[in-house]
Amino acid sequence: AAKISARNVTKAYPTLDGFIVALEDFSLEVAEGEFVCIVGPSGCGKSTFLRMLAGLEEISSGTIEIRPGSDPGKPLNSVVFQEYAIFPWKSVIENVAFGLRMRGIGHRERHETARYWLDRVGLGKFADYYPHQISGGMKQRVSIIRALANDPEVLLMDEPLGALDAQTRVVLQEELLRIWEETRKTVVYITHSLDEAVLLGDRVILMSAQPGRRLATFEIDLPRP
Ligand code: ADP
Ligand code: ADP
Helix, strand or coil, X not given: CXXXXXXXXXXXXXXXXXXXXXXXXEEEEECCCCEEXXXXXXCCCHHHHHXXXXXXXXXXXXXXXXXXXXXXXXXXXXXXXXXXXXXXXXXXXXXXXXXXXXXXXXXXXXHHHHHHHHHHCCCHHHCCCCHHHCCHHHXXXXXHHHHHHCCCCEEEEECCCCCCCHHHHHHHHHHHHHXXXXXXXXXXXXXXXXXXXXHHXXXXXXXXXXXXXXXXXXXXXXXXX
């Protein structure tokens, strides 16, 4: 059974004089442990789809299901956005531990889990820094490991490296790949960059839609070594 199944998903946003169709009749199945990238031009509905997967946006028609795991305490999804959504008044380690705290995980386990992820991306020494004291790349690492520390059933990422300079982006792509190879987390990843999609994904979904035209999709399967 698929981990994620989206069937005939359509989203229309109301406007002053009617509505705009942001996504039309889009279907996607993602297997457990698969890393799926969605690539397409700006405005074709990628972010809208991801927000619906995350439960942050209502679906106009169609269905989306994420199959829960055996541990009911684990969150179904965690999301990473392009803008590092981290709290400026919390230290790096408190940011990473935030989701665990919300779930009522005890102090000791929160600390250990946060430490583990900080060390894993080379941020161990920055645990007590505040977001304004670290670089953009480090902030995005914090967002990413905060999502991973939650151990969600699926990880949803919307242009997570889009705001970074080219060099930092390459480093984070490699880190993401390394982490994915070890965790085999189910991932849906949105990007503008076909290069990035091909590097990271098991499967790439190309979306193309101009206003007033039907959504067209095309799939590329990438066998991993
Ligand atoms: P992408 O992520 O591929 O750039 P989006 O999902 O952001 O595309 O947007 C798809 C379409 O829906 C665009 O035409 C966009 O203007 C429109 N749209 C997105 N969010 C809203 C919203 N909250 N209200 C109205 N229209 C929206
Ligand atoms: P608490 O309020 O129990 O400290 P937080 O969720 O605020 O927990 O912090 C997350 C984790 O980060 C905690 O497990 C805590 O041990 C650790 N932590 C918080 N502040 C610091 C700090 N200044 N230095 C080292 N570890 C910290």
